[in-house]
Amino acid sequence: MPATDDPPLIFWGRCRSGRRWFWTANEYDGADAHGWADTPDAASRQANAAALRLAAGRYANISVLHGVATQKLRQLNAAKQAAKAPKSARTGAVPPPDPIGYLYAVEPGRYRLDDETWIPAKVVQFPIAKKTPKRIYYLRPRFLYMPGPDWEPGYIDRQALERHGSVYVPHWLSLFAEPPEIPKRAPAPDLKELKTAMAAAHPDRGGSSEAFIAARDRYLRAKARAA
Template sequence: MSDTDPPLILWGRCRSGRRWFWTANEVGGSDAHGWADTPDEASRQANTATVQLAAGRYANIRVLHGVATSKLRQLNVAKRQSKASKAKTGKVIPPANPIGYLYTVKPGRYDLDDQTWIPGRIVSLPIAKKTAKRIYYLRPRGPFEWEPGYVDRQELERHGSVRAAHWLLLFAEPPEIPKPAAAPDLKALKAAMAAAHPDLGGDDDAFIAAREQYLRAKNCTIKEGLAA
């Protein structure tokens, strides 16, 4: 179509649930669309939009209801994609002034590299909302990400603690963190094992006993570290 040719404008209407959808489209140009309560009102609005698209020019105008069906389908696809994108990338932000907190314990553990004890700590989870049956809270999903969860309010108030999703144990009040048992001194046990070696003046029975004591302590430390 050359610049001197009159524009081609198509308009149409189609049902959209309980309402009527209309569109007016200048081929190769702008378009307009909307919804109306009746088919006649949809036609009137489409005609008005067609005149506005023509903008005082002589135009070829054709009624083609298929353009409305096609346009409505495009809008619905774009709407679904937008919702999916928001659900995928949207971030849950903790409230600036939460109405309270639930508490959980991040357990302590032994560091397997240098055999030091990393103590446990209490983690506070902000409460977003309370209802008669549930308490809604936020739990960390990553360094800067949160996800919503909820617990049974009556069970929490009855027992003071409740098991939530992912077997997370939550408390109504900050719990006491149990103190760890004294970590075995692996260096001392290893030195005692070496000193009991027959080549260094020890005897077989003493070396075997010292070696068993060292291996038991080492295996216990590794299991505690893996379980944490």
């Protein structure tokens, strides 16, 4: 009987980490493995072997994508730095009682995980703690959808904000000087189109690691919602 599910997507990659080489292998929304090796060849062998272990005898799409190693290493280093920080910094800052202003962002609409209820997008605001001629310092929630007491400091380029009205914070959100208009909800994406876009973004077809990772995430999120 032919399988009805798509084969799992497993990626492995390596990147330099000081004098050694870091490697990782991961299955989307599944298990992952990582480690270090003394040479790039050794890192590749260990990463490939880990990918085969993650496949566990299943037919799987295993691809080499070194960007996943860079991404994983950054996450590990960030966690290590957070563990070294003072307890007060790890638990998050408290929003100032009298902020000198606010920055604004659009919290994207999303499906609630427990019952798949659609939660519409909304405008959220983050207090400004300080302004200098070059920067605007503000507080934002450590977790986007959990704006409770766990906040962390951030800053943006003041001149860019005043010039364009908004500034994009990498891997987070666009911040606006004024409350933005919430875009209308787009129709459900076509899985076939997303899969084609993911394939076109692969480095082997002229794309980049970053573009492929973003396209893969869009496809798999849409697939999970459709399921």
